[in-house]
Amino acid sequence: MRRILIVAGVVVAVLVLFAGAVWIKMHASDPEVLVANLRRAEGEEAEDALRAINLARGDVVTPLTKAFQDETASGEFRLKVLDVLFKRYHREPDPELEEVLKQARTDPLPEIRRRAVYNWILFGESEHQVELLDRLDDEDLVVREHIYRMLNDRRRGRWLWRRISEEQHAAVLEDAQRDMDAQNETVAFLARGVIGREVADRADDASQALQSGDPVQAEELLTEALTLDPDSHYARIRRVRYLLATGRREQALEAADEYGALVRVPRLSTAPIADGDPTDAVWDEAWTTEKTYKNTSQWVAQPADGRSRIAIGHRDNTVYIAVWGYEKDLSKLSIKHMQPDGPVHRDDCVEIVFDPDNTERNVYKFNINAAGVLADRYDRGRRGQDEDFLCEHVAKMFPDRGYWALEFALPVSELHDRTLTSESLWGILVLRTRIGPASESGSIWPTYGNNLNYHLYPLAVFEDAPAPEPPAEAEPADEAETQPAPAAEE
Numbered sequence: 001m002r003r004i005l006i007v008a009g010v011v012v013a014v015l016v017l018f019a020g021a022v023w024i025k026m027h028a029s030d031p032e033v034l035v036a037n038l039r040r041a042e043g044e045e046a047e048d049a050l051r052a053i054n055l056a057r058g059d060v061v062t063p064l065t066k067a068f069q070d071e072t073a074s075g076e077f078r079l080k081v082l083d084v085l086f087k088r089y090h091r092e093p094d095p096e097l098e099e100v101l102k103q104a105r106t107d108p109l110p111e112i113r114r115r116a117v118y119n120w121i122l123f124g125e126s127e128h129q130v131e132l133l134d135r136l137d138d139e140d141l142v143v144r145e146h147i148y149r150m151l152n153d154r155r156r157g158r159w160l161w162r163r164i165s166e167e168q169h170a171a172v173l174e175d176a177q178r179d180m181d182a183q184n185e186t187v188a189f190l191a192r193g194v195i196g197r198e199v200a201d202r203a204d205d206a207s208q209a210l211q212s213g214d215p216v217q218a219e220e221l222l223t224e225a226l227t228l229d230p231d232s233h234y235a236r237i238r239r240v241r242y243l244l245a246t247g248r249r250e251q252a253l254e255a256a257d258e259y260g261a262l263v264r265v266p267r268l269s270t271a272p273i274a275d276g277d278p279t280d281a282v283w284d285e286a287w288t289t290e291k292t293y294k295n296t297s298q299w300v301a302q303p304a305d306g307r308s309r310i311a312i313g314h315r316d317n318t319v320y321i322a323v324w325g326y327e328k329d330l331s332k333l334s335i336k337h338m339q340p341d342g343p344v345h346r347d348d349c350v351e352i353v354f355d356p357d358n359t360e361r362n363v364y365k366f367n368i369n370a371a372g373v374l375a376d377r378y379d380r381g382r383r384g385q386d387e388d389f390l391c392e393h394v395a396k397m398f399p400d401r402g403y404w405a406l407e408f409a410l411p412v413s414e415l416h417d418r419t420l421t422s423e424s425l426w427g428i429l430v431l432r433t434r435i436g437p438a439s440e441s442g443s444i445w446p447t448y449g450n451n452l453n454y455h456l457y458p459l460a461v462f463e464d465a466p467a468p469e470p471p472a473e474a475e476p477a478d479e480a481e482t483q484p485a486p487a488a489e490e
Contacts, residue, residue, distance in 0.1 A: 065100050
């Protein structure tokens with residue numbers, strides 16, 4: 001009997017322990033308990049609590065929502081809860097939870113509003129992202145930064161512009177114009193990107209209107225673009241080229257000069273010696289600039305980080321160009337392609353492009369790397385062909401001076417028997433590509449993401465070039481040729 005009692009006691013004890021363990025486990029996995037654990041936990045324990053909540057079954061959303069709406073809780077705790085709620089909503093959309101997450105966009109705490117906007121961009125549907133545009137009036141700059149980043153995204157931004165109402169469109173532009181001068185540099189840059197995209201769209205629409213035979217609409221669109229951003233390089237050069245395309249050459253030149261888009265190439269007193277060392281005094285007479293722009297910037301004209309100096313002059317129907325490429329360590333230059341007409345554009349190099357007729361399609365291109373290897377082409381629209389233009393091109397390294405240099409001389413007759421005159425008006429671009437010390441391409445005028453945007457090139461005139469020769473007069477016809485032919489006999 002005693003043995004039976006002992007066995008029964010052991011069994012009962014085991015059952016009690018088992019039941020207790022089950023109760024403890026069930027209690028520990030209770031959503032209310034899990035949320036309470038998260039509230040108290042820190043560091044790795046908080047991570048464990050978050051994992052437990054994500055794996056928990058049952059109604060976790062209700063206690064999480066209650067915890068998030070408790071404004072007496074710490075901001076750090078509410079942020080953790082907000083992230084969990086967004087992930088839950090992303091897996092299983094729920095109208096009630098959606099309303100809670102929408103309200104988070106106007107929470108009193110700026111850090112909550114920031115995270116809510118960020119998560120709606122990350123997890124929300126397209127209609128939710130359109131709704132975020134109304135938050136561009138948020139007093140917190142980081143909130144506005146998130147929205148501007150979304151608008152500047154190439155794919156998503158384009159999609160949003162197509163789906164917002166005219167009222168929203170106008171409101172976004174108004175907000176962006178306000179923030180173009182924000183003290184926060186990032187916000188100001190992103191706001192300029194929003195305006196820059198709109199400027200580009202209107203300028204491109206103006207080009208389409210002109211091609212469709214509607215110059216009045218084209219001019220209106222360009223005026224709108226310049227009103228949005230009077231300092232836009234994109235709008236400025238498109239207006240210059242619009243004036244040129246509509247036969248107003250002098251107005252185009254005046255506008256280009258005003259906007260800084262006119263390269264006045266002077267006639268040099270002597271021809272520079274093309275030996276790769278641009279210390280000839282004659283280079284002081286050339287048009288010179290150290291202002292270059294990143295070609296990777298899609299909507300905003302950004303100054304290039306690397307220092308370059310570019311000089312251009314002409315004499316005796318020859319164009320002369322010198323480039324100084326400053327670097328802290330010239331040993332880092334990338335020079336791998338030594339075959340003429342090879343892919344030297346993948347090295348540290350200089351690219352020179354001429355559009356002598358301003359066709360915006362047919363251009364002459366010269367790429368010369370830091371070793372002086374040349375790749376030259378004549379591109380006709382989308383079709384290009386390698387050429388062997390007779391030009392001088394010498395590049396040298398000057399470590400003691402902190403730069404590598406290029407001197408380039410091209411007889412203009414090489415460009416299909418052309419001649420420089422006082423009437424010559426070329427599209428022109430000179431840029432320096434940095435591969436080894438940096439990843440950057442900087443040109444004398446911004447080309448907004450692609451140096452093949454020939455329609456964005458500045459113009460060049462050649463000062464003191466000879467006047468164009470007058471057209472040859474037709475020779476008088478022989479007297480016999482001027483007599484009427486005799487009438488045919490009947």
